[in-house]
Amino acid sequence: MSDSAHVVIIGAGPAGIFAALELARNGMTDVLMVEKGHAISKRRCPARETSCVGCRTCDIMTGWGGAGAFSDGKLTLTTEVGGWLPDYVERAALEELLAYSDGLWLEFGATDEVHGPDPQTAADLQREATLAGMRLVPMRIRHLGTDRSPQVLDAMRQHLEAVGVRIRTEVAAVRILAEENRVSGVELSDGATVRTSTVIAAPGREGADWLAGQARTLKIPLTNNAVDIGVRVECPAPVMERLTTPLYEAKLVYHTKSFGDPVRTFCMNPYGEVTTESYGDVVTVNGHSFAESKTDYTNFAVLVSQRFTEPFDDPLAYGRSIARLANLLGDGILVQRYSDLKAGRRSTPERITQGLTVPTLAGATPGDLAAVLPYRHLTDIIEFVEALDALVPGIAGPSTLMYGVEVKFYSSRLEVDADLQTSVEGLFAIGDGAGITRGLVQAGASGVIAARAIIRHR
Numbered sequence: 001m002s003d004s005a006h007v008v009i010i011g012a013g014p015a016g017i018f019a020a021l022e023l024a025r026n027g028m029t030d031v032l033m034v035e036k037g038h039a040i041s042k043r044r045c046p047a048r049e050t051s052c053v054g055c056r057t058c059d060i061m062t063g064w065g066g067a068g069a070f071s072d073g074k075l076t077l078t079t080e081v082g083g084w085l086p087d088y089v090e091r092a093a094l095e096e097l098l099a100y101s102d103g104l105w106l107e108f109g110a111t112d113e114v115h116g117p118d119p120q121t122a123a124d125l126q127r128e129a130t131l132a133g134m135r136l137v138p139m140r141i142r143h144l145g146t147d148r149s150p151q152v153l154d155a156m157r158q159h160l161e162a163v164g165v166r167i168r169t170e171v172a173a174v175r176i177l178a179e180e181n182r183v184s185g186v187e188l189s190d191g192a193t194v195r196t197s198t199v200i201a202a203p204g205r206e207g208a209d210w211l212a213g214q215a216r217t218l219k220i221p222l223t224n225n226a227v228d229i230g231v232r233v234e235c236p237a238p239v240m241e242r243l244t245t246p247l248y249e250a251k252l253v254y255h256t257k258s259f260g261d262p263v264r265t266f267c268m269n270p271y272g273e274v275t276t277e278s279y280g281d282v283v284t285v286n287g288h289s290f291a292e293s294k295t296d297y298t299n300f301a302v303l304v305s306q307r308f309t310e311p312f313d314d315p316l317a318y319g320r321s322i323a324r325l326a327n328l329l330g331d332g333i334l335v336q337r338y339s340d341l342k343a344g345r346r347s348t349p350e351r352i353t354q355g356l357t358v359p360t361l362a363g364a365t366p367g368d369l370a371a372v373l374p375y376r377h378l379t380d381i382i383e384f385v386e387a388l389d390a391l392v393p394g395i396a397g398p399s400t401l402m403y404g405v406e407v408k409f410y411s412s413r414l415e416v417d418a419d420l421q422t423s424v425e426g427l428f429a430i431g432d433g434a435g436i437t438r439g440l441v442q443a444g445a446s447g448v449i450a451a452r453a454i455i456r457h458r
């Protein structure tokens with residue numbers, strides 16, 4: 001069976017969707033989107049009721065909307081986080097591009113409320129952070145909420161279908177075809193081959209290994225990004241309120257005394273829940289919060305960045321091994337009170353109940369993160385929490401829980417030019433799967449960059 005399209009987009013996460021929106025907005029609608037996961041109405045994650053059961057198709061990571069669909073939907077409106085687009089686009093142009101992408105979220109139903117500190121509060125908190133030895137990066141955030149994101153993404157689907165973009169879910173791209181270093185088509189999992197001169201590959205973290213394999217076959221150079229390894233911290237919400245009330249999300253960066261490693265906070269969820277994330281045979285921890293319903297707790301990740309040079313250069317395998325060890329000891333996710341970790345003893349269900357935080361992740365096993373995390377990471381995390389206690393008194397106390405492990409796998413990065421086009425003519429690589437972004441806003445913006453280049457050259 002054979003089909004054709006002017007542009008084939010692989011993956012319907014924010015990167016692929018925003019590419020399609022920008023193409024359609026400029027009159028280019030002979031576009032086929034293929035998405036290996038389910039339509040948004042069919043996406044159901046059993047882990048909302050139990051812990052991760054390792055579905056064959058993970059409805060959290062795949063399907064219309066991509067990993068963004070059930071994500072917390074925090075649109076961080078700054079060039080400082082969310083990916084490596086500053087490597088390709090000048091800062092002023094990137095700021096405009098992020099504002100444009102934010103406008104698309106708004107157009108399809110995102111809330112118009114933006115969280116962010118007033119300048120005086122930001123300056124005061126930055127001063128206090130400096131005294132605690134940390135750098136505080138103030139950010140403006142539009143929070144969709146896990147419950148509202150699917151509606152916004154579905155409104156985008158309806159619009160794209162209405163203007164003639166073809167969308168096929170539950171169909172994977174199997175092979176990107178090229179002749180004489182030019183894209184010629186895409187083979188699909190249903191046996192069809194689509195003839196095309198332009199492919200936008202946006203397969204997200206879920207499809208990163210597949211895309212790296214395609215890049216190797218097509219002789220597109222790849223480089224490794226770092227891997228971030230750490231824990232998800234959960235505490236009573238009032239403890240973090242001096243940061244979360246004015247800032248919503250506090251982005252803190254600290255360099256540890258023992259190793260000089262950068263340790264940072266990531267994905268802060270005031271009044272949220274801790275969740276799991278599945279990567280095939282390993283389960284890691286994550287977090288989200290709902291726009292409408294709230295818990296009494298706040299969670300956030302504390303991550304240590306690890307980059308390898310030689311002879312070992314497989315950060316994904318390293319992160320996976322640590323996550324696998326945590327899964328082995330915890331039969332999934334481990335949880336430990338910070339005070340137990342510092343006292344050098346495991347947590348037990350009884351010790352957990354002595355603290356004020358009731359774990360929001362059902363099924364996490366009380367245990368000992370010291371048996372899992374490398375000495376370097378553990379030391380970095382403890383130093384970070386002790387430093388944070390100067391800014392947020394109480395965070396180093398007995399009511400703070402740590403879930404392990406949280407791993408942020410950043411895909412190997414495909415070599416691309418400023419249009420995000422690879423050395424294979426007509427093949428664009430965007431979003432998290434190409435190792436270029438790691439957040440909703442930059443992922444969407446990368447789609448706009450590729451689409452604009454295609455429009456320019458049509």
Ligand SMILES: Cc1cc2nc3c(=O)[nH]c(=O)nc-3n(C[C@H](O)[C@H](O)[C@H](O)COP(=O)(O)OP(=O)(O)OC[C@H]3O[C@@H](n4cnc5c(N)ncnc54)[C@H](O)[C@@H]3O)c2cc1C
Nearest residue numbers: 011013015036062066067071074173204207431432439440
């Ligand atoms: C639980 C969770 C919470 C998050 N919270 C936030 C947040 O609050 N703020 C933020 O900025 N970011 C957040 N993120 C990250 C954000 O979701 C991602 O950065 C973003 O979704 C990346 O967009 P993408 O389009 O590049 O990839 P994805 O969203 O991963 O989409 C890629 C799509 O491609 C599909 N695909 C893969 N391979 C193939 C193939 N071969 N053929 C066809 N389809 C394929 C996948 O099924 C997937 O649907 C969160 C992520 C998770 C998992």
